[in-house]
Amino acid sequence: MRPVRLSMVASEVGDDAGGAIASMADGGTSTVDGLTHLDGRGAAHMVGVGAKPETLRFAKACARVAVSSEAMIRLQGDSLAKGDALAVARIAGIAAAKRTADLVPLCHPLRITRVALEATLHPAESGAGEVVFIAIVEAVDRTGVEMEAMTSAMVAALTLYDMIKSVDRSAYIHDVRLLEKSGGKSGHFRAEISLPSPAGP
Numbered sequence: 417m418r419p420v421r422l423s424m425v426a427s428e429v430g431d432d433a434g435g436a437i438a439s440m441a442d443g444g445t446s447t448v449d450g451l452t453h454l455d456g457r458g459a460a461h462m463v464g465v466g467a468k469p470e471t472l473r474f475a476k477a478c479a480r481v482a483v484s485s486e487a488m489i490r491l492q493g494d495s496l497a498k499g500d501a502l503a504v505a506r507i508a509g510i511a512a513a514k515r516t517a518d519l520v521p522l523c524h525p526l527r528i529t530r531v532a533l534e535a536t537l538h539p540a541e542s543g544a545g546e547v548v549f550i551a552i553v554e555a556v557d558r559t560g561v562e563m564e565a566m567t568s569a570m571v572a573a574l575t576l577y578d579m580i581k582s583v584d585r586s587a588y589i590h591d592v593r594l595l596e597k598s599g600g601k602s603g604h605f606r607a608e609i610s611l612p613s614p615a616g617p
Contacts (some may be wrong), residue, residue, distance in 0.1 A: 470556055470557055470558055471556070471557075471558075471599050471600060472554065472555075472556055472598075472599050473526075473554065473555045473556070473557055473559070473560045473561045473597075473598075473599040473600060474552070474553075474554050474561070474596075474597060474598045474599055475552070475553050475554075475560060475561045475562045475564065475565035475566075475594065475596065475597040475598075476550065476551065476552050476565060476594075476595040476596040476597070477550075477551050477562070477565035477566040477568070477569045477592070477593065477594050477595055478548060478549060478550050478551070478569055478591065478592070478593060478595055478611065479548075479549045479551075479566075479569035479570050479572065479573040479589060479591070479592040480546050480547070480548050480549075480573070480589070480590050480591045480592075481546055481547045481548075481549075481573050481576050481577065481587055481588070481589050481590075482544070482545075482546045482587060482588050482590065483544060483545060483546060483547060483580060483584055483587045484544050484583070484584040484586060484587065485542065485543030485544045485545075486583050486584060487580045487583050487584035487587060488537065488539050488543065488544060488545045489543070490580070490583055491537055491547065491580070492537060492539070496579060496580060496582075496583070497582060498578075498579050498582075499579075501576055501579035501580060502535040502547070502576070504575060504579060505535060505549070505572040505573070505575040505576040505579065506533045506534075506535055506572060508571050508572055508574075508575035509531075509533040509549060509551055509568040509569060509571050509572030509575070510531045510533055510568065511571075512567050512568050512570075512571035512572070513528060513531045513551065513553050513564045513565070513567060513568035514528055514531070514564075515567075516563050516564045516567045519567060520563055520567070523563050523564075524557075524558075524559050526555045526557045526559070526561060526564065527555055527556065527557055528553060528554070528555045528561070528564065529554050529555055529556060530552070530553065530554040530555075531551070531552070531553050531554075531564075531568060532551070532552040533549060533550070533551045533552075533568055533569070533572055534549070534550045535547060535548070535549050535572065535576075536548050536550075538612045546612070547573075547576055548611060548612065549569045549572040549573055549576075550569070550595070550611075551565045551566075551568035551569040551572070552565065553565040553568060559600070560597060560599060560600050560602075561597075562594050562597050565594065565597075566592060566593070566594060569592060570589070570592050573589045573592070574589065577589065593607060593609070594607060595607050595609065
């Protein structure tokens, strides 16, 4: 595989200018080894989606935060100094889904129609445990919402860490991944993963 040049195709000059213009004109359909964000010359670019039909796009993603027993007790009792950590994390995750294109440079701005984010506590017998965030994003657009769902779950997890770090700096985020998606040319995908059951009342 040729070296990847992280440059805007529009900035190419000299002998490469013709190839850059051609790449822009064909909507970025030429790729390197199936990686759609690399054009046929190895330059990073934003994929052209203007010719694709608008369809319902759906994605579900998760992020998990392992926490100490003290943090879990505080979360269960809603007794953290900063306030309701799970509520703040949920709002942060919902807001982040709508700003994904500002954070991930080659993502398209999408017309999101729904963002839902669930946070559940999963205490372990030792008293520690984890918090699981599940984000669901929907849009009617020309490209998928997988990145929006993963960004939503990840930012919720980061926000939770900020809320609990005064009592648990060893908390860590793991297993950020796409769980399911539908819509578009690639069709339906569902990850083979089992998430823990939430704690009972």
